[in-house]
Amino acid sequence: xxxxxxxxxxxxxxxxxxxxxxxxxxxxxxxxxxxxxxxxxxxxxxxxxxxxxxxxxxxxxxxxxxxxxxxxxxxxxxxxxxxxxxxxxxxxxxxxxxxxxxxxxxxxxxxxxxxxxxxxxxxxxxxxxxxxxxxxxxxxxxxxxxxxxxxxxxxxxxxxxxxxxxxxxxxxxxxxxxxxxxxxxxxxxxxxxxxxxxxxxxxxxxxxxxxxxxxxxxxxxxxxxxxxxxxxxxxxxxxxxxxxxxxxxxxxxxxxxxxxxxxxxxxxxxxxxxxxxxxxxxxxxxxxxxxxxxxxxxxxxxxxxxxxxxxxxxxxxxxxxxxxxxxxxxxxxxxxxxxxxxxxxxxxxxxxxxxxxxxxxxxxxxxxxxxxxxxxxxxxxxxxxxxxxxxxxxxxxx
Amino acid sequence: xxxxxxxxxxxxxxxxxxxxxxxxxxxxxxxxxxxxxxxxxxxxxxxxxxxxxxxxxxxxxxxxxxxxxxxxxxxxxxxxxxxxxxxxxxxxxxxxxxxxxxxxxxxxxxxxxxxxxxxxxxxxxxxxxxxxxxxxxxxxxxxxxxxxxxxxxxxxxxxxxxxxxxxxxxxxxxxxxxxxxxxxxxxxxxxxxxxxxxxxxxxxxxxxxxxxxxxxxxxxxxxxxxxxxxxxxxxxxxxxxxxxxxxxxxxxxxxxxxxxxxxxxxxxxxxxxxxxxxxxxxxxxxxxxxxxxxxxxxxxxxxxxxxxxxxxxxxxxxxxxxxxxxxxxxxxxxxxxxxxxxxxxxxxxxxxxxxxxxxxxxxxxxxxxxxxxxxxxxxx
Numbered sequence: 001x002x003x004x005x006x007x008x009x010x011x012x013x014x015x016x017x018x019x020x021x022x023x024x025x026x027x028x029x030x031x032x033x034x035x036x037x038x039x040x041x042x043x044x045x046x047x048x049x050x051x052x053x054x055x056x057x058x059x060x061x062x063x064x065x066x067x068x069x070x071x072x073x074x075x076x077x078x079x080x081x082x083x084x085x086x087x088x089x090x091x092x093x094x095x096x097x098x099x100x101x102x103x104x105x106x107x108x109x110x111x112x113x114x115x116x117x118x119x120x121x122x123x124x125x126x127x128x129x130x131x132x133x134x135x136x137x138x139x140x141x142x143x144x145x146x147x148x149x150x151x152x153x154x155x156x157x158x159x160x161x162x163x164x165x166x167x168x169x170x171x172x173x174x175x176x177x178x179x180x181x182x183x184x185x186x187x188x189x190x191x192x193x194x195x196x197x198x199x200x201x202x203x204x205x206x207x208x209x210x211x212x213x214x215x216x217x218x219x220x221x222x223x224x225x226x227x228x229x230x231x232x233x234x235x236x237x238x239x240x241x242x243x244x245x246x247x248x249x250x251x252x253x254x255x256x257x258x259x260x261x262x263x264x265x266x267x268x269x270x271x272x273x274x275x276x277x278x279x280x281x282x283x284x285x286x287x288x289x290x291x292x293x294x295x296x297x298x299x300x301x302x303x304x305x306x307x308x309x310x311x312x313x314x315x316x317x318x319x320x321x322x323x324x325x326x327x328x329x330x331x332x333x334x335x336x337x338x339x340x341x342x343x344x345x346x347x348x349x350x351x352x353x354x355x356x357x358x359x360x361x362x363x364x365x366x367x368x369x370x371x372x373x374x375x376x377x378x379x380x381x382x383x384x385x386x387x388x389x390x391x392x393x394x395x396x397x398x
Numbered sequence: 399x400x401x402x403x404x405x406x407x408x409x410x411x412x413x414x415x416x417x418x419x420x421x422x423x424x425x426x427x428x429x430x431x432x433x434x435x436x437x438x439x440x441x442x443x444x445x446x447x448x449x450x451x452x453x454x455x456x457x458x459x460x461x462x463x464x465x466x467x468x469x470x471x472x473x474x475x476x477x478x479x480x481x482x483x484x485x486x487x488x489x490x491x492x493x494x495x496x497x498x499x500x501x502x503x504x505x506x507x508x509x510x511x512x513x514x515x516x517x518x519x520x521x522x523x524x525x526x527x528x529x530x531x532x533x534x535x536x537x538x539x540x541x542x543x544x545x546x547x548x549x550x551x552x553x554x555x556x557x558x559x560x561x562x563x564x565x566x567x568x569x570x571x572x573x574x575x576x577x578x579x580x581x582x583x584x585x586x587x588x589x590x591x592x593x594x595x596x597x598x599x600x601x602x603x604x605x606x607x608x609x610x611x612x613x614x615x616x617x618x619x620x621x622x623x624x625x626x627x628x629x630x631x632x633x634x635x636x637x638x639x640x641x642x643x644x645x646x647x648x649x650x651x652x653x654x655x656x657x658x659x660x661x662x663x664x665x666x667x668x669x670x671x672x673x674x675x676x677x678x679x680x681x682x683x684x685x686x687x688x689x690x691x692x693x694x695x696x697x698x699x700x701x702x703x704x705x706x707x708x709x710x711x712x713x714x715x716x717x718x719x720x721x722x723x724x725x726x727x728x729x730x731x732x733x734x735x736x737x738x739x740x741x742x743x744x745x746x747x748x749x750x751x752x753x754x755x756x757x758x759x760x761x762x763x764x765x766x767x768x769x770x771x772x773x774x775x776x777x778x
Contacts (some may be wrong), residue, residue: 001407001467002400003700009399072399080674262775276775286772290720292693297693318686391685394679396658 003297005076007036008168013076020084024158027352029085034259035366036209036352038087040123040165046087047120056118057094064102064110065118066252069301075296078252090162093117093124096169099243100187100236103112103226110289113168113189127157127171127190128237135386137172138181138234144173144188151175151188151226153219159380163199163212166192176231179188187233189217189225204376216251241382242316248381249299249323254292257330261285264337264363275337295322314394317387324377324384335371342368401696407471413448414475422479424746430482430581431602434766435560437482442515444661454637455497459509466637466702468645470695477648480753482603482744484557486641491556492519494637499582499622499630509586520561521553522608523631530762532632534575537610539568539583543670545616548583551609551765556760558598562587566610570625573592582627584619585610601756602749629707631644635761636714640702641693642757643721649750651652652726655730657681660736664725677735687724712774719767723757729754 005013028042050056058077060066069077098117101109116122133140141154155172163169169190176184196219203210228236230395263278265285276282298346327332335342341360349365360366378384392398400772430438445451453468455461462468469490476485489512496508496519511517528534537550548568555564564585572579583590591613596606622630661672661681671677698717706711708738729751733740740747757766 001403001696001702003697005399057705073697144735279772282773282775283768286768286775288773290716290768290771291690293692293697294694294720297697298689300399301693304401314690318689321686322690383580385679388682389675392675392683396678396681396685398658398672398681 005072009072009076013080016077016080017084019053019055020080020086023047023053024084024086028087031352032085032087033145034352034363035350035370037350040162043087043090044120044123044233045059047089050089051119057098058089059095060098060102060118064114070302071300071306075251075303078250079255080252082252082256083259085256087150090123091248092126092161092166092170093122095243096126096240097124097168097189100170100227100240103239104187104236108224109189118132122167123162123165125160125163125166125169125192125214127160127169129159131158131304135383137237138171138185140174140185142171142173142188144175144221144224146175149223151186151221153188153190153216153221154217157214158212159202160199160212160214161210163192163214164201164209168192169197169214170227172233172237175233182234183235184231185233186230187227187236189227190219191219191225194219194221196220204374207345208350208369208373208391210373215323242313249295249319249325251292251296251299254323254330255296256328257327257334258285258289258292260363261330261334261337264334267361267363268337268339271317281333281337284333288326288333290328291322291326295319295326298322314390317382317390320381321378321384321387327377328371328374331367331371331374334367338364338367345369403467403471407468410468411471411475414472414581415447415478416474417444418466418479418481422481423432424480426750427480427482428602428749431598435624436561436598436602436604437484441481441483442518445485446513446515449513450485451515452509454489454493455509455513456505456733458502459497459505460513466640466699467696469637469641469646469702470699473641473644474648474651474695477753478647478652480602480749481775484520484604485582486638486645487557488512488518490641491521491634493572495521495565495582495630495634496621499627499631501622503754504584504618504621514649518557518560519565520555520558520606522555522558522564524553524555524564525551527729528638530766531575532635533577533580533628535567535569535580536574537566537568538583539570542614544546545614546583548585548610548613548615551607553607554599555606555608557604557610558594559604561606564592564608565611565621566608567627567631570659572625577628579625580627582621582631583623584617584621585613588615589615599756601753603756603758606712632711633707636710637702638761639714639718640695640698642760643691643698643717646721646725646754646757647688647692647695649754650684650691650728653728653750653754654684654688655746657684657732657735660739662735680731682734684728687727691721691724694724712771715762715767715770715774718762719764719771722764722767725754725758726764 008063028046031038055067057066058069058074062068075122094117101113144151144153149261169192171188172185173188174184176185196217198215200213202211204210266274269276299319302319340366344359346359346365347356437778449462450472452461453464457463493512525536539546539548564584567580569579570581591611593609594606596604599605661677662670664671695715698714700711701710733751734748736747739745
C-alpha cells in the first residue's frame with residue numbers, strides 16, 4: 001500500500017506539465033478556464049497536438065496506437081490536463097466506440113477507424129437513446145433491414161451530444177424483433193454524410209446547442225460497418241457502458257473546478273469579508289472536497305484492479321454516481337458564490353471574441369448556465385438510478 | 399502508487415479473520431462484555447502470541463516494526479469482531495505515544511512488556527471542559543522534590559479500568575489553551591492520590607474517570623521533554639483516528655453483509671424484501687458509502703505515518719469527519735432495513751451500530767473534524 005506518487009510517476013507528471021506549458025494553445029486554455037464556448041476546431045486542434053506527441057489515446061493499449069499508460073498515469077494525465085485548461089478529450093470515439101472496435105471489430109474495421117480516431121480526423125457521436133428508449137434502452141426501435149450487402153436504417157436517435165460536428169455515429173439498431181428485446185440488437189457504424197441522415201438541434205437549459213436529434217430515413221449502411229455479430233449488439237453496448245463509466249468520475253476536472261470555486265470564494269465578499277471566511281459557505285466547500293478526496297482514491301483503486309481483470313466491472317458505477325454528484329455540487333457552489341450576479345443571462349459573454357462589458361464579475365457569466373447544464377451528469381451515461389440498479393444486481397446480487 | 403497489501407498483511411488479515419470467526423462469535427462477545435472486566439485475558443495472551451501487541455514497536459524493543467497500514471488490517475478485523483480487549487488504548491494510543499516520544503530507556507523498559515501482554519496502559523488526556531480541544535488542559539504539574547506533583551481530572555479514559563499504568567498529560571506552563579507547556583507523565587495505577595472509577599460504555603467497552611489529588615511521581619516518570627508533549631499527543635491521537643477509521647470500515651462491511659443477507663431472506667408481501675427497489679437503492683448507498691470510507695481510511699493510515707505534521711493533521715481530520723458521516727449513514731440504515739430486528743439487543747446489528755456511534759464521538763466528532771478541515775482551507 002503506497003498512496004504517494006513514485007519518483008517515476010512524479011517525473012511523468014513533470015514531463016506532462018512541461019508539455020502542456022509548451023504545446024497547449026493559449027487561446028484554447030483561456031476559453032476552457034473562463035468557461036467560454038469551445039468550437040469544433042478547438043477540440044480537433046488539441047487532439048492533433050496530443051497525437052503528434054504520441055499521446056492521442058491515453059487509455060488505449062500500445063498495439064492500437066495508444067500510450068499503454070497505467071491507471072495512475074492516466075489519472076495524472078487527466079489531472080494535469082484539467083489543471084492546465086486543456087479541453088476534455090471527447091469520449092465518444094476514444095473511450096466509447098474504440099474499445100468496442102478493439103474487442104469485437106474485425107481487422108479491417110480496426111485499420112479503418114482506430115487511426116482516424118487517435119489522430120483527430122474523425123469526430124464520433126453516440127446513437128443509443130431514442131425518444132421512447134431512455135433507461136429502458138433495450139426497447140429501442142430504430143430498424144436496420146438487411147438488403148443484400150447493406151442495411152437500410154430507419155428511425156430516430158436523440159440526446160446525441162455534438163452530433164452537429166460528427167463524421168460518424170455508432171448506433172444500436174434493431175435487426176430482429178423475436179425473443180427478448182436485448183437479443184435483436186446490432187451495433188452499426190454509420191457515416192453521418194450518408195443520404196437520409198438529418199441532425200436537428202435540441203437547445204438545452206443553458207440556451208446552448210450541445211445535443212441533437214438524429215433522424216435516419218432509408219439510410220444505406222454497408223454490412224461491413226456492423227461490429228461483431230448480428231443481434232449481439234447488446235453485449236457490446238454493455239461492454240461500452242462499462243468503459244464509459246471509468247472515464248466519467250472526472251476527478252481531475254473536479255479538482256480544477258474546486259480550485260476555481262475557492263478562487264471565486266476568495267474574491268466574493270460576505271459581510272465585508274472574503275466569502276471563504278464565512279463558516280457556512282466554507283463548510284460546504286470542505287464537505288465536497290472530502291467527497292472528492294475519497295473519490296480520487298476509490299477511482300484509482302477501481303482502475304488499478306481493472307488493469308488486472310482487463311475489463312471494467314460494475315464497481316465502476318460507483319465512480320459515475322459519486323463523480324456526477326460531486327460535479328453538480330461544485331457547479332452549484334460556484335453559482336451560489338456569485339450571489340446577485342448569478343442572475344444575469346449574458347450568452348454573448350461566452351463567445352471568446354466578444355469584447356463587450358461583463359455584467360458583474362468577469363468570471364460570473366458561464367457559471368449559472370453551467371449549473372443548469374450539469375444537471376445532465378446524473379442523467380446521462382445511464383442515470384444514477386440505473387447505476388444503482390446495476391450495483392444492486394451485479395455486485396450485491398439482489 | 400499501489401493499492402496492494404503485502405504478503406505479510408494478507409497473512410495477518412487471514413489469521414485475524416479466522417480468529418474472529420472461531421474465537422470471537424457474537425454470542426461469546428456479548429457474554430464477555432457483561433463480565434466484570436469486560437474482556438478476556440486469554441484473548442490478550444493470544445494477541446501477544448500473534449505479535450499484535452508488539453506490532454508497531456521497533457525491533458530494539460522486541461517489536462515488529464509495523465506501520466499504520468498494518469494497524470488498519472488489525473483494526474478492520476477487530477471492527478468485524480467488535481473486539482473488546484484494550485488494544486486501542488494500550489497499543490494504538492499509549493503504544494504509539496511511547497514509541498514516538500519516550501526516551502530510549504523508557505521504551506526499552508516498557509514496550510517489550512506491552513508486547514508480551516504483561517502490561518496494559520491507558521491515555522488520560524481529554525478533560526471534561528475541553529470537549530475535543532487538545533490543548534485545553536487544566537490538570538497541573540508542579541515540581542516536588544526531584545519529581546513532580548500532579549493535580550486535576552481526566553474524563554472518559556478509554557480502558558482505564560484495566561490499565562496498569564496511565565500516560566497523563568498536565569500543564570507545566572502557559573495559559574489554559576496554550577500549545578506550549580503540556581507535559582506527559584507515566585503514572586502507576588496504585589500511586590497514592592490517584593482515584594479511578596471505571597464504568598461501562600454504550601458499546602460494551604469500559605472507560606474511567608480519573609481524579610489526581612496531589613499525586614507525587616518521580617523524575618523518571620516524565621515522558622519526553624517538559625512542556626513539549628502536545629505535538630506528540632496529537633500524533634498519537636492521529637494514529638488513533640486512523641485506527642478508528644479502519645475499525646469503522648470493518649464494521650460497515652459487516653453491517654452491509656448482514657443487511658444484504660436480511661434483504662434476501664426476509665419476506666413481506668409474498669416476496670423477499672430485497673426485491674423492492676427502494677430497499678435495493680438504500681443498500682447500494684450503504685455499499686458506496688463503505689467503499690468511499692475505505693478509500694479515506696486507507697488515506698488516513700498512509701498519512702498517519704506522514705512526516706509533515708500539517709499535512710497529516712488536515713488529512714486525518716478529513717478522514718475522521720468523512721468516515722464518520724459514512725458510518726452514520728451505514729449504521730442508521732442497517733438498523734432501518736432490519737426493521738424491528740435492528741433495534742433488539744440479541745442481534746449483532748444493534749451492537750455494530752452502537753460501536754459506530756461511539757467511534758464517531760471518540761477523538762473528536764464529525765463537526766469538530768469538519769471544522770478543522772474547513773479552517774485549513776483558509777491557510778491553503
